[in-house]
Amino acid sequence: MKATWVPGNRITLLENGEAYYPRVFDAIRKARKEVLLETFILFDDKVGQGLRAALIEAASHGAEVHVLVDGWGSPDLPASFTQPMFDAGIDIRAFEPAQKLFGARINILRRMHRKLVVVDGTVAFCGGINYSIDHLAEFGAMAKQDYAVELQGPVVEQIHAFCRATLKSPQPERVRFWKRNHGHGAVRESNASDHGPECAFLTRDNGSHRDDIERQYRHALRAAKQSIVIANAYFFPGWRLLKDLRRAAKRGVQVDLILQGMPDQQWVKTAAELLYAHVVRAGVRIHEYCERPLHGKVAVIDGVWATVGSSNLDPTSLGLNLEANVFMRDAEFATHLGERLQHLIDTQCKVVQVDRPGRWVSAWYQLRTAMVFHFLRYYPMWASPWTRDQPRVASLRPDAV
DSSP, rough: OOOOBBBOOEEEEEHHHHHHHHHHHHHHHTTEEEEEEEEEOOOOSSHHHHHHOOOOOOOHTTTTEEEEEEEETTTOOOOHHHHHHHHTTOEEESSOOOOOOOTEEOOOOOOOOEEEEEEETTTTEEEOOOOGGGGSSEEETOEEEEEEEESSHHHHHHHHHHHHHHTSSSSSTTTTTOOOOOHHHHHHHHHHHHOOOOOEEEEESSOSSSSSHHHHHHHHHHHHHSEEEEEESSSSHHHHHHHHHHHHHHHEEEEEEEESOSSSSSSHHHHHHHHHHHHHHTOEEEEEESSSSBOOOEEEEEEEEEEEEEBBSHHHHHHHEEEEEEEEEEEHHHHHHHHHHHHHHHEEEEEEOOOOHHHHHHHHHHHHHHHHHHHHHHHHHHHHSSSSSSEEEEEOOOOOO
């Protein structure tokens, strides 16, 4: 599906929980009509309790408040945490509520991974930041590096319409909500001076929008002329996106990938390393961020096009999860995000060097890489028979039927 680009927006980059939580909590507290919130993780900790207080305050002002969490990401919210929200009239639902076998969660597929907030239909937030203390530096060495955006303007109407629709279905059809269509997501000259930043809101689901986010990336990669910077926590994209990256580097575009060097899960780095030689030898530069775990899902192309959202470039995000990204065409925002990413490259990353292996080592490496790559490439297809065609959403209210 083509992106629906709308001009005249206002975009604010929010880096890490220190910038994000105060802005989103303040917006929620000021709500008078409605708060729509979707998140993968909501924990009963300092951050979760701060969110709860803001939501209860909004409800006390008469705002209609709806919260959707993921059953896998937020499996153990205690009644002591949720009951005060129910008492305030807040609707709390879970996407695929946690299922356990011998104490272990078994519903691991098709997660609701979106992180969205819309307040009074006038301000929206989108990104990769969950509601848990590990997005604050005070958490320590394993605190996450991440990004979100605060949005005002016409794009909020798109996000609001989508979030209202998810009250009935977790993966609603979008096409009836979009009023204007300004073409594909390829990079072109910004119209910021005439109209304000252009934005498009895209989601990924297991219905009719299976590859919308990936296609927007690919449109922009193929149109890139000067530079590509991608910072992604879980990097193992499909063959077509990898091909577009390699081709961009070979035609002279400077391509920089910022990936995890200090991962929260070791398999993430191990999997990504299987692709290192394939892309580095095409001219792509890989920078491993080593300060703390990287959780961001952002990109900047040619200092004009940018995206911030929840979607990783891996088989789970691109083939199974429910995701949401905002795409932007605005030189001022793209330059600012690009400068923040360049700061990571200059101060907190190490450049990956790829040695050329011997013949037999090379043959084994190529065989191993091919086996793992194709397994992960087809993993979403193999997993689909074990997932629900219509995901289940249930109220967390104890007396819900």
